Amino acid sequence: MQIVDAGPRWTIEAxxxxxxxxxxxxxxxxxxxxxxxxxxxxxxxxxxxNLTLYPAERDL
Incomplete structure (x- = not known):
């Protein structure tokens, strides 16, 4: 079994x-x-x- 590094942990500050x-x-x-x-x-x-994320506004 291979363990994959998920990157830095999420701190309270992050x-x-x-x-x-x-x-x-x-x-x-x-x-x-x-x-x-x-x-x-x-x-x-x-x-x-349960946070809402918004897309970047782009000029058409």
């Missing part, structure tokens, strides 16, 4: 930061970049805490 950024509608892509974590980690942790 979770608070995610809540703060999601709360002011920072786009998920920007949160991912700001927190230096893959998008799938951001989405999973937001879902775990």
């Amino acid at each position: 979770i608070d930061r995610l809540r703060e950024l999601a709360g002011v509608r920072v786009p998920a892509e920007i949160i991912s970049q700001a927190m230096h974590r893959p998008m799938d980690e951001i989405v999973a942790k937001a879902a775990e805490f």
